[in-house]
Amino acid sequence: MSLSPVEGVALAEIESGTGEPATKGVVGRSPGQLAWLRLRRDRTAMLSGSLLVFFMLLGLAAPLIEMVYGIGPREQFQNLLDGFGMPLGYAGGVTGEHWFGLEPGLGRDIFIRLIYGLRTSLFIAFAAALITATIGVVLGALAGYLGGWLDAVINWITDLTLAMPFLIIALALTPTLTLRFYGERGQVSSAFGVGVLIAVFAVFGWTSTARLVRGQVIALREREFVEAARASGAGLGHMLFRQLLPNIWAPILVSFSLAVPQFITSEAALSFIGVGLSDETPSFGRMIYRSLDFLQTDPAYVFFPGIMIFALVFAFNLFGDALRDALDPKSSR
C-alpha cells in the first residue's frame, strides 16, 4: 500500500485548513509525518516495534537459523530421553545444544520447532489480516457510502457471520474440505493446511473491519469535500478509494495491527482443538496442545511455547496501542 497519495491529500487539507502558507519557523507536516514523529518519540512503540522486527526476522530466517543451530525441526533425539520418554536433565532437557530442551515422547528440539512455528504463525496471521482487511474495507465502504438496501444486506451478512460459532464451524469444515480435495487417503501437504486456515479466517474475520469502516464512511459521507467530488462527477471507485479511504486509513491501520495478534491467537486456538495444521508443520497451538498432556511431568514443555506466544502477541498489542496513540490527531503526545 503506497501512502504517497494519502500524504498528498492530507497535506492539501492541512494547508487549506490553516490558510496561511508556512511562515518562518513553522514547518508544515502531514499527519503521516506527525504520526511517525510521535511514534519515534514513544519509547514503548520503539521497543515493541523492534521486538516485532526481531520476531519477523527470526521467522524469515528460520532455515538459516536451522543451518547455524545445526538441528532440524523434525530430527528426533531419542537417546536423550529416559525410559518413559521424558527428557533427561533439568527443565525439560535444556542443554547448550538444545536451548529450550526436547519434546517428551518424540524427542524433537523445542527451540527450532518454535522458530519454525513462529514463521507459520506470522505468515498465516499476516495473510489473514491482509485479506480480511481488504474484504472489510471494500464491504464496509460500499455499505456506508451507498446505504439503502446494499447497506441492509451487508449488515445482515455481518450479523449472520457473527452468529456462526467460528471454532465449531472451522473444526467441522476443515476435515470436510481436506477430504474433498485429497480423498480418503491422500497425503495432505502442509501448504494446503495453511491455505485452508487462511480461507477460514477470511470468511469469518472481516466483520469488525467492515463495521469500523462503515461507521467512519457514514460519518464522512455528508461532508463538503465528498459532496464536491460527487458534484464534479466522480465515479464510485474514485469516491471510495481516492476521496473516502485516504481519510480513514488511520483507524484501518490500527485495526490491522491489532488483527494480526488476534489471528496468531486464533491459529493457536484452532491448532489447540486439533484443526488445521498437521503435526508435521510446526505451530504454536499444536505444541501447546501436545504439551498439556505433560503438564505435571514436564512443565518446561508447556512454558516455552506459552511464553513465546505471549511475548509475540504482547509486542503486537503494545505496538498497536502505540500506533493508535500516534495516529490520533487529538492526542498531544
Added chain:
Amino acid sequence: MARFLIKRLFSATLTLFAVSVLTFLMFFALPRDPVTGMCPKNCNPERLERVRDDLGLNDPLVSQYAGYMKGIVTGRDLGSAQGGRCDAPCLGWSYVSNEAVSDTIARVLPVTLSIVIPAAILWLLLGVGLGMVSALRRGTWLDRAAIGFSLTGASLQLYFVGAVLLLVFVYNLRLLPVPSYTSLFDNPAKWASGLVLAWVALAFLFSAIYARLSRAQMLETLSEDFVRTARAKGLAKPTVYGRHALRAAITPVVTIAGLDVGGALGGTVITETTFGIQGLGRTAVDAVRSGDLPTIMATVLIAAVFVVLANVLVDLLYAAIDPRVRLR
C-alpha cells in the same frame, strides 16, 4: 418500542433461518458421507444403508431440511431405530451416543451456563471497575498498574493461563480438586470449587479487554461538555461519574459484552478443553471428531440462538442505559 421489538425479532429469526440452512448445507451436502461416522468400525453395507434410510439421507435435501425443522417446532417420529417418537424441540438422534440429541444438550447446557454466567459477572465487574478507576485516577500508579494488567491479560492465551492455574492450584498446592462439574442444586460448594479455576481464567482474560475498553470510553466521556455542566451545577463527583458519565461510557461495553457472553454461552470450547469439563463446546468438538452430524447441527444452532438473542437484548439494554438512544 413494540414495533422495534417485532422488527428486531423478525430479522433475528431470518438470521437463525439462514444459519440453519447454511449449517445444513455445509454438513449434509458436502460429499463426505455422513453415515460412516455414525456406524461402528465393522459396519456392513446393509446396516449402512439402513442407517442412511433411518436418517432420511436418501430423501431430497429440501425435504430432509423440512423434516428437521418440523422436528424442532412440533416434534416428529424418527422410527424405532432412533428412539421412536421425539418430542419438540426434536434435534434428531445421535448414533454415536445412542440418545436423543435434545437429551445430550439438556445434560451439557447447564455445564456451560455454570461456567459462563459466574465468569461473566466476575469479568464485567472486574473489567469495568478497573477501567473506571484507572480513568478517574489517570496517570497515577493505579492507572499504570491497570493498563499493565489489561495488556498482559489481553495477550495471554486461555489454555496457557489454564495450564498455569492447574499446575499451581491443583497439582502443586493441592488446594482445589481437579476441575469437574457437579450440579449447583446437588452440592453448591463442590460446584464452585470444581469450576472456580475456569471462572478465574475466563474472567482474567476477558476483564483485561473490558478494562481497556471502558477506560478509553470513560476518558472520552469525561472530556465531554455534559460532564462539566453537571459538575458546574454543583453535583457531587460520585453522582456525576456514577450516574451521568458511567451510563454514556458503558454503551460500547454493553455491545461487546453482549457478543462475548452470547458467544461464550454457545460453548466455551477452549476453556472446556483446557479444564476437561464436558460442556456444550466440548460436546461440539467431540461431535465433529466422531462425525456425529445431528449433534453438530444442534450445537451450531444453539450457539447461533445465543448470539442472536444476545444481540436483541443489547439493543434493548441500550435504550435502558442511554437516554439518547431511541428505538425505532
